[in-house]
Amino acid sequence: MRLQSRKILATTSIFLLLTACSLFEDAKFKVTNEQVGLLPKDTPAAELEKLFAEDSVVEDVYDDIPNVTAYTKYKIFEKGGELLLTLTPDKEDSLKVINHVRIEDPRYTSEAGISLESTFGELQDTYTIKKISPTLNNIVVFVEESELYFSIDKEELPENLRFGVQKVEAVQIPEDAKLKYIMMGW
Structure with missing residues (x-):
């Protein structure tokens, strides 16, 4: 009887773990008006490294284009090199809050x-x-x-x-x- 209870407990635990992983993956790639995956609206660029700690954040600075004010874009790469998002902060905002997201994945x-x-x-x-x-x-x-x-x-x-x-x-x-x-x- 105990062996059967342990099997049921183990099976239930595995099921719950798989469900939790699936829900995290769904949240990681869900897009709403308030959030794009892990990126909430009004996120300052300074928080990107922490927010995407499992991924790579690459900062591209465009400052050598004639007659164009310098600007920065952030590219978020998944481990393994897949481009997930391209983020552009508000140039006028001192906090560089992300205000434009291009979904790449x-x-x-x-x-x-x-x-x-x-x-x-x-x-x-x-x-x-x-x-x-x-x-x-x-x-x-x-x-x-x-x-x-x-x-x-x-x-x-x-x-x-x-x-x-x-x-x-x-x-x-x-x-x-x-x-x-x-x-x-x-």
């Missing part, structure tokens, strides 16, 4: 289930499109329900929409167009 998923592996059709089925802004190489899709915004490479568009910065409507974007970037602007 497809494991990061919004509360609604959108990731870098999603398509425009899935994005459109999940969120209400607020605005679509063309840039030189991409279109940027803003949504009503989230601080997230999404970039799609113009190569995913019909050929007549790939060049220039003409207006693009949601109905012109193929449903199978892949997301290029997911960004958070705080």
Whole structure:
């Protein structure tokens, strides 16, 4: 009888440990309006090393671009070299609070289930499109329900929409167009 109780206790303990690990992994890659994985909104750059102690934080300083004010970006690499996030602090803030996040890893998923592996059709089925802004190489899709915004490479568009910065409507974007970037602007 004791042997059976120990087996049940061991099995339960292993199950709880695996569940806890799974919940941590989910939290590590969950994206909300207040947090991107382990990064909460209003995080000063000085806290990045502590926050991402298990990962590598690389500071890139851009100060040699003519006619551009120097700025810094932080790249977060997972052990093993996988790029997770690119973070940009507010240049005007003395604390250098992170106010822009570019999600680089497809494991990061919004509360609604959108990731870098999603398509425009899935994005459109999940969120209400607020605005679509063309840039030189991409279109940027803003949504009503989230601080997230999404970039799609113009190569995913019909050929007549790939060049220039003409207006693009949601109905012109193929449903199978892949997301290029997911960004958070705080």
